[in-house]
Amino acid sequence: MPDHQTPSNVRIDFKSPLVLDVDYTITVDAEAFEGVRITIVDGSAAMMRARLRFRSGDPESVGLPENGIAPLRDSRGLKTTDFERMPAFRGAYAPARAAYQELLSSLGIDRRAWGDGLPMAVLCSSYLTGMELPGESAIYSGLRLNILGPPPQVPFDYEIALDSYDSRFGMVKSRFTLGTESAIWASGDISAISRPAHHRGVASCPAAGTGRFAGKSAIIIGASRGLGAAMALELVAEGGTVIGVYSRSQEDANELLAASRNLPGRLIMERGDASDLTWCVALRGRVRAELGALDLLVCNAAPAIPSLRVEEACYDRILAYIGKGLALVGAPLSALLEVISAPGGCVLTISSSAVEEPPAAWPHYVAMKAAAEGLVRTAAVANPKVTFCIARPGRMLTDMSDTPIGRLDAEAPQSVSRRILEHAWEGTASGTVLLCR
Amino acid sequence: MNRDTVIPPLNAIFQDVFDDPSLEVSDDMTAPDVEGWDSLSHVNLIVAVEKEFKIRLTTAEVRGLSNVGDFIALISRKAT
Numbered sequence: 001m002p003d004h005q006t007p008s009n010v011r012i013d014f015k016s017p018l019v020l021d022v023d024y025t026i027t028v029d030a031e032a033f034e035g036v037r038i039t040i041v042d043g044s045a046a047m048m049r050a051r052l053r054f055r056s057g058d059p060e061s062v063g064l065p066e067n068g069i070a071p072l073r074d075s076r077g078l079k080t081t082d083f084e085r086m087p088a089f090r091g092a093y094a095p096a097r098a099a100y101q102e103l104l105s106s107l108g109i110d111r112r113a114w115g116d117g118l119p120m121a122v123l124c125s126s127y128l129t130g131m132e133l134p135g136e137s138a139i140y141s142g143l144r145l146n147i148l149g150p151p152p153q154v155p156f157d158y159e160i161a162l163d164s165y166d167s168r169f170g171m172v173k174s175r176f177t178l179g180t181e182s183a184i185w186a187s188g189d190i191s192a193i194s195r196p197a198h199h200r201g202v203a204s205c206p207a208a209g210t211g212r213f214a215g216k217s218a219i220i221i222g223a224s225r226g227l228g229a230a231m232a233l234e235l236v237a238e239g240g241t242v243i244g245v246y247s248r249s250q251e252d253a254n255e256l257l258a259a260s261r262n263l264p265g266r267l268i269m270e271r272g273d274a275s276d277l278t279w280c281v282a283l284r285g286r287v288r289a290e291l292g293a294l295d296l297l298v299c300n301a302a303p304a305i306p307s308l309r310v311e312e313a314c315y316d317r318i319l320a321y322i323g324k325g326l327a328l329v330g331a332p333l334s335a336l337l338e339v340i341s342a343p344g345g346c347v348l349t350i351s352s353s354a355v356e357e358p359p360a361a362w363p364h365y366v367a368m369k370a371a372a373e374g375l376v377r378t379a380a381v382a383n384p385k386v387t388f389c390i391a392r393p394g395r396m397l398t399d400m401s402d403t404p405i406g407r408l409d410a411e412a413p414q415s416v417s418r419r420i421l422e423h424a425w426e427g428t429a430s431g432t433v434l435l436c437r
Numbered sequence: 438m439n440r441d442t443v444i445p446p447l448n449a450i451f452q453d454v455f456d457d458p459s460l461e462v463s464d465d466m467t468a469p470d471v472e473g474w475d476s477l478s479h480v481n482l483i484v485a486v487e488k489e490f491k492i493r494l495t496t497a498e499v500r501g502l503s504n505v506g507d508f509i510a511l512i513s514r515k516a517t
Binding site for chain 2: 013016049142164166169171
């Protein structure tokens with residue numbers, strides 16, 4: 001922080017999500033041009049870039065209230081149709097004194113050297129993005145901020161209004177001001193990606209089918225969202241009994257259960273860690289006791305996909321990802337193969353088109369899926385009375401692939417589910433491995 | 438719109454999106470040539486180009502771009 005200077009203009013571009021327990025490198029370049037450029041780097045990839053400019057004058061601090069003020073306790077769940085009305089929101093904001101001081105201290109920011117204008121404005125912009133506009137499921141991607149002076153008082157008023165919404169990319173641009181109408185002390189633009197919850201599998205519930213899965217049973221590993229949720233509903237609509245395994249998404253599991261209630265089959269949601277062999281063996285005991293045997297095992301779960309590269313900084317995370325992802329196929333397969341009906345039973349493993357066309361930032365995902373395919377192919381040789389099916393679907397509109405470019409031309413999980421299940425149902429050649437998209 | 442008319446405002450957009458006043462676009466330039474050209478920057482480029490040139494690009498057109506030369510040709514074709 002230069003002496004006798006105050007931050008006046010800030011630009012921040014968030015490139016990739018920053019996560020806990022990763023050692024990032026921070027570079028500060030004060031020589032390249034007027035101002036300071038700060039980059040947070042993971043290996044060779046920039047995760048965040050910021051540029052600060054300054055004006056003359058010593059930074060100022062303001063008195064802080066003991067308790068914070070945030071008008072909303074829950075973020076706004078705006079729908080894409082809400083953006084057509086060009087919403088605007090107003091309120092008053094203040095960080096709690098102790099939390100604010102602790103945050104600055106943990107970031108190594110000296111409040112006397114920096115003043116309160118910049119941290120207050122950035123904190124408020126984060127609140128506005130995550131809670132007000134676009135709110136729920138927002139990804140904060142960029143901030144341009146002009147700071148005219150310190151906040152005259154805390155709490156301070158804010159106003160945020162939608163500037164534009166691009167439905168192709170989910171890109172939300174908004175403008176905000178901080179302060180009263182006659183005394184605005186900061187203003188800026190926020191870019192965010194909106195990811196409404198309708199991308200999940202529950203969005204459209206299939207009508208009751210023709211009963212082609214009636215009297216049969218399935219386990220779906222990774223059933224609460226996306227393709228797994230769509231498959232669960234499809235099989236229940238066809239009259240089957242489905243045990244849907246999920247690890248965390250309790251809210252999604254509840255929604256899925258509610259959506260299945262009017263369908264002819266039965267859905268049981270089971271929470272647990274399917275990468276844990278002991279847990280899968282216990283599940284096998286329940287299958288034996290309650291269902292007798294399984295007609296279908298769907299291995300669909302995979303960990304969320306961070307962006308990584310084949311380089312030193314990422315190596316440990318690549319190995320960990322492959323281990324965890326492979327276990328989500330290997331553990332259920334190892335525990336449950338012996339309760340699959342033979343002949344007639346089917347193991348359906350969801351791989352990915354990424355195996356054929358690897359995205360540059362997904363070496364861990366591609367390696368994990370390729371390894372899982374290898375496991376399944378080998379199991380097929382040893383279990384000639386069971387049908388094995390490997391599906392390599394392309395981009396789907398799910399939480400996992402809902403990135404600005406990833407969503408372009410992405411297919412709804414419901415239609416992918418229907419196509420893959422058709423393929424698995426038609427697969428009568430036991431002992432061979434069916435490959436479908 | 439001819440390419441000579443397209444290039445100056447496109448250059449300004451690139452400099453703004455990548456926050457690099459020294460950036461000069463060229464036909465054979467691709468994402469790996471520009472520091473920070475990731476999918477999010479790509480979206481920002483597309484949105485800024487559409488606003489500047491008052492055009493709308495389809496997802497097929499966005500996906501079909503292989504270098505900046507393609508981008509210039511596409512803008513020249515669509516902008517009046």
